[in-house]
Amino acid sequence: MKEIVIGFLGCGNVGGGVWNLLDGFKKEIAHRNHVAIRVKKVLVRDVSKARTCAVPAELLTTEVDEVVGDPEISIVVEFMGGEQPATEYMLRALKAGKTVVTANKVAVALNWHRLQAAAQEHNAGLYYEASVCGAIPIIAALQHSLQANRIGHMMGIINGTTNYILSRMYERGESYEAVLEDAKRLGLAEPNPASDVEGYDAAYKLSIMASLAFHARIPFKKVYVEGITKLTAMDIACGKEMGYVLKLLAVAKREEDTIQVRVHPTFLPETHPLSQVNGSFNAVYLHGHACQEMMLQGRGAGDMPTASAVVSDILRAATCETHEHPTFANTADADASLTFDDNWDCSYFLRLTAEDRPGVLEKIAGWLAKENVSIATMMQKGRMEHGRVPLIIVTHAAPEKAMQKAISAFDSQVCVVESMIRVEQ
Numbered sequence: 211m212k213e214i215v216i217g218f219l220g221c222g223n224v225g226g227g228v229w230n231l232l233d234g235f236k237k238e239i240a241h242r243n244h245v246a247i248r249v250k251k252v253l254v255r256d257v258s259k260a261r262t263c264a265v266p267a268e269l270l271t272t273e274v275d276e277v278v279g280d281p282e283i284s285i286v287v288e289f290m291g292g293e294q295p296a297t298e299y300m301l302r303a304l305k306a307g308k309t310v311v312t313a314n315k316v317a318v319a320l321n322w323h324r325l326q327a328a329a330q331e332h333n334a335g336l337y338y339e340a341s342v343c344g345a346i347p348i349i350a351a352l353q354h355s356l357q358a359n360r361i362g363h364m365m366g367i368i369n370g371t372t373n374y375i376l377s378r379m380y381e382r383g384e385s386y387e388a389v390l391e392d393a394k395r396l397g398l399a400e401p402n403p404a405s406d407v408e409g410y411d412a413a414y415k416l417s418i419m420a421s422l423a424f425h426a427r428i429p430f431k432k433v434y435v436e437g438i439t440k441l442t443a444m445d446i447a448c449g450k451e452m453g454y455v456l457k458l459l460a461v462a463k464r465e466e467d468t469i470q471v472r473v474h475p476t477f478l479p480e481t482h483p484l485s486q487v488n489g490s491f492n493a494v495y496l497h498g499h500a501c502q503e504m505m506l507q508g509r510g511a512g513d514m515p516t517a518s519a520v521v522s523d524i525l526r527a528a529t530c531e532t533h534e535h536p537t538f539a540n541t542a543d544a545d546a547s548l549t550f551d552d553n554w555d556c557s558y559f560l561r562l563t564a565e566d567r568p569g570v571l572e573k574i575a576g577w578l579a580k581e582n583v584s585i586a587t588m589m590q591k592g593r594m595e596h597g598r599v600p601l602i603i604v605t606h607a608a609p610e611k612a613m614q615k616a617i618s619a620f621d622s623q624v625c626v627v628e629s630m631i632r633v634e635q
């Protein structure tokens with residue numbers, strides 16, 4: 211049987227899961243794939259640290275050359291995380307003709323063009339299924355199973371931490387701060403959760419997914435990003451009363467050569483398939499001209515779900531005859547023929563605190579109408595002190611810039627915009 215010798219860059223949560231999966235699954239791998247996978251060296255920061263897998267101490271090293279410079283190692287598997295030094299280490303491996311498998315969305319989203327060019331120049335493979343949505347095979351679906359489609363739009367819940375927080379706020383009416391603290395305690399949020407809660411983690415993943423869906427490089431810097439840190443239990447409760455569920459949504463749409471890519475809190479009707487995706491689950495809902503609507507759902511993180519994607523990539527790399535590469539010219543910037551649209555159309559949920567006197571509603575409707583924004587639904591939520599009332603408005607679809615202009619003209623003596631949340635159907 212053919213032996214494939216591999217090296218690890220990192221051995222934390224994901225690396226430990228990959229070790230355990232390769233170890234516990236080796237009989238099936240031998241039987242199904244006719245290969246034996248042997249891990250020869252494992253790069254870590256601290257060799258004395260306790261590990262979640264039984265990697266022998268003699269395999270651990272702090273010298274990257276022992277992995278990327280070893281001629282016997284043909285596949286380097288990276289789960290160190292972060293842009294650097296991970297990108298430089300992967301480039302060194304690719305330039306030495308080794309195939310790279312990575313779970314690192316930051317390195318792929320920011321340096322894909324450099325990694326891809328090195329892979330192609332040196333006849334090596336580059337695999338990154340685990341970098342987007344953990345166990346969900348979205349990369350393989352976009353590259354293979356859905357390749358006979360023009361994908362027009364894609365909406366995803368692609369960050370488990372924020373989905374866990376928003377699901378609990380929706381179900382139990384808890385505050386953002388209280389759920390975040392609990393999520394940290396349960397290990398569902400990082401001690402520094404900024405990348406998740408500010409939307410960047412989802413934006414890195416969206417940049418990769420949208421590039422594959424639209425067969426064009428969609429650079430990370432083109433993604434509009436807004437996180438969940440300003441959301442309140444009150445917003446979620448009011449939306450719920452109107453039949454909406456709040457999600458941090460990654461949205462990508464393409465019409466001809468115009469593309470929208472955005473990550474922001476979004477209300478969805480409670481009947482939408484994505485509204486049923488709760489807790490730390492991820493899901494991607496998309497529409498292709500031939501396949502029509504579909505949704506892929508599963509675990510977007512965790513040691514074994516992520517290892518499922520990494521080990522599949524290792525096996526594909528180890529057994530394929532030629533490595534496949536994306537269909538598009540993978541350059542740092544987007545193709546000049548594409549336009550990135552930051553004036554998308556959607557409906558808006560506005561939570562206002564308004565003066566409680568006759569004529570106020572007409573004034574608000576007038577400021578909106580001036581920018582051609584019309585009201586679809588309005589709800590008054592009881593009374594507050596000092597003669598002010600909470601008012602909820604959901605508009606019909608309107609361009610983003612018209613909406614921003616309309617609310618910038620609101621007179622704060624009459625009403626204050628407490629929140630503005632986009633609504634998708």
Ligand SMILES: NC(=O)c1ccc[n+]([C@@H]2O[C@H](COP(=O)([O-])OP(=O)(O)OC[C@H]3O[C@@H](n4cnc5c(N)ncnc54)[C@H](OP(=O)(O)O)[C@@H]3O)[C@@H](O)[C@H]2O)c1
Pocket residue numbers: 219220221222223224225253254255256257259288289290291292295313314315316340341344510511512513516
């Ligand atoms: N965790 C998940 O559920 C998940 C899901 C999908 C994708 N990912 C991605 O997978 C990657 C790894 O995540 P993780 O949760 O496994 O991270 P982690 O637990 O922090 O593990 C990182 C590993 O890399 C090693 N490392 C980090 N910087 C290093 C350096 N400069 N030199 C040598 N070794 C270094 C660490 O060594 P020490 O152990 O000695 O500190 C550790 O073993 C990230 O890109 C992440 O985005 C994670």
